[in-house]
Amino acid sequence: MVANNYEGKKRMIHGNFDRGIDSGKYVWQFTVHSEAHLDEWLKDYFGGINITHEKDSTSVLTGVLPDMSAVYGLIMKLRDSGICVISLQAERKITTERR
Secondary structure, three states: OHHHHHHHHHHHHHHHHHHOOOOOOEEEEEEEEEEOOOOOOHHHHOOOOEEEEOOOOEEEEEEEEOOHHHHHHHHHHHHHHOOOEEEEEEEEEEOOOOO
């Protein structure tokens, strides 16, 4: 009985992952505000994101990432490149694209 109950809880816990929160139904739209105008070569370094230079000498990076691990990868790249981040917003959106 205990093993059966454990298996049921295990299925409940892992069920959300099996249904695929990030399984192609969703994408992550992000916006990063940073200090200073960033160089254009960073578009390639960050995988083709958009960089907009604002009048107040800041930059806005925008783009879409396929899953949450890619969002964490972006955060790690921002940290490793020494870019001073003012704010970062990542929002999960339903994708209309079929994979």
